Amino acid sequence: MLWNKKNFWFSWLLLIYFLLLFNSCKENLNDQNPPLEKDFSKAPEGFPPIPFPPDNPYSRAKFELGRRLFYDKILVKDSSFKSCSHCLKQAHNFQDNVPNSIGYNKIPEPRNTMSLTNVAYFDKIFWDGRGKRIEQPAYRSLFLPYIFGLDTNELQMRLERHPLYPKLFKAAFGENARPSAWLVAQAISTFVRCLVSGNSPYDKYVRGDTNALTDSQKRGMKLFFSERTKCSVCHSGFLFTDLQFHNTGTTQHYFDFGRYYVTGDFRDRNKFLTPSLRNVEVSAPYLHDGTYKTLEQVIENYNRGGFPTINKDTLIKPLNLTQQEKEDLINFLKSLTDWEFLTNPDFAEPK
Ligand code: HEC
Structure with a gap:
């Protein structure tokens, strides 16, 4: 090819172009701001900040480690199921879809598994409120013979021999950290504190999107918050629970005395923690014993004013709902389903 004037200028232009390109890459590398990464410690709009305890603050590395462990067979003695997620299923609102969950040794839980969704905001956990913070059951589950059935040495050895975990524990807890039950x-x-759900059609409606609810759901919402049904007296606030204990007369004979086992107070017999109603559409079966299979059955019980039983709450009275009103109430409960949360890949098993 002949070297002419046109080629000469063209080469110069090309050179300048590459120099500029190189410089801009360099700038990017030196950028003071790290790339934007997801912050799972942020609460949805209208929710208070997620309360992380000072002795176990949020970090992305801890979230990722917790998430991996939540889904890992390594925590189960015979590795026959995927640890926490075996009974706490994302598609079912991080609870189980059977009345009694079955862990290691195939021993069924005596009560219906409660949801982990929004549990960061609960000041008491379990149906009888005996739990105080998430770390307790997260620790105890490792060793209970009917949950994971491990022992400390076995757990430590397994995690230390793993190709990934020692590095992940260092990233989460510092260079000197070694895997241990407490850090697990x-x-x-x-991870569990970050399982916050607040993007249902109801939430969108509250934030101003008047089209987020159907007409039936709007009618159901009015009923739910009315003096007549009193649903929102117990299922109150952004969590749809007052975090108190009540008896709703779901049966005449209670085999489980609930809160009574914690306080020993006869007035607490047959009382259970008001469950949150968020994502209740996907969390059947219902109640502390999982005896009600459908929302229709639950509504029917409120409509009849519950069965006569010891310590039934004075708020539970016959409601005389029409068929349409029952349907509206159920449709309103379905507006509390946050599909984004239930299908969010960030909370699913890591690849
Ligand atoms: C006196 C307080 C109180 C009132 C009023 C009340 N609830 Fe409940 N609700 C509870 C308690 C406590 C439970 C759990 C009972 C149990 O497990 O035995 C519950 C359970 C439920 C459940 C099942 C949730 C689950 O995950 O198992 C639904 C659905 C429900 N209530 C909806 C309603 C609706 C709708 C109304 C109004 C018609 C209402 N509640 C009124 C306290 C109340």
Whole structure:
């Protein structure tokens, strides 16, 4: 090819172009701001900040470690199921879809598994409120013979021999950290505190999107918050629970005395923690014993004013709902389903 004037200028232009390109890459590398990464410690609009305890603050590395452990067979003695997620299923609002969950040794839980969704905001956990913070069950589950059935040495050995975990524990807890039961519980608790759901059609409606609810759901919402049904007296606030204990007369004979086992107070017999109603559409079966299979059955019980039983709450009275009103109430409960949360890949098993 002949070297002419046109080629000469063209080469110069090309050179300048590459120099500019190189410089802009360099700038990017030196950028002071790290790339934007997801912050799972942020609460949805209208929710208070997620309360992380000072002795176990949020970090992305801890979240990722906790998430991996939540889904890992390594925590189960015979590795026959995927640890926490075996009974706490994302598609079912991080609870189980059977009345009694079955862990290691195939021993069924005596009560229906409660949801982990929004549990960061609960000041008491379990149907009888005996739990105080998430770290407790996260730690105890490792060793209970009917949950994971491990022992400390076995757990430590398994995690230390793993190709990934020693590095992940260092990333989450510092260079000197070695895998231990306590750190497992801390990491899992961090992941669990981030399981916050607040993007249902109802939430969108509250934030101003008047089209987020159907007409039936709007009618159901009015009923739910009315003096007549009193649903929102117990299912109150952004969590749809007052975090108190009540009896709703779901049966005449209670085999489980609930809160009574914690306080020993006869007035607490047959009382259970008001469950949150968020994502209740996907969390059947219902109640502390999982005896009601459908929302229709639950509404029917409120409509009849419950069965006569010891300590039934004075708020539970016959409602005389029409068929349409029952349907509206159920449709309103379905407006509390946050599909984004239930299908969010960030909370699913890591690849
Ligand atoms: C006196 C307080 C109180 C009132 C009023 C009340 N609830 Fe409940 N609700 C509870 C308690 C406590 C439970 C759990 C009972 C149990 O497990 O035995 C519950 C359970 C439920 C459940 C099942 C949730 C689950 O995950 O198992 C639904 C659905 C429900 N209530 C909806 C309603 C609706 C709708 C109304 C109004 C018609 C209402 N509640 C009124 C306290 C109340």
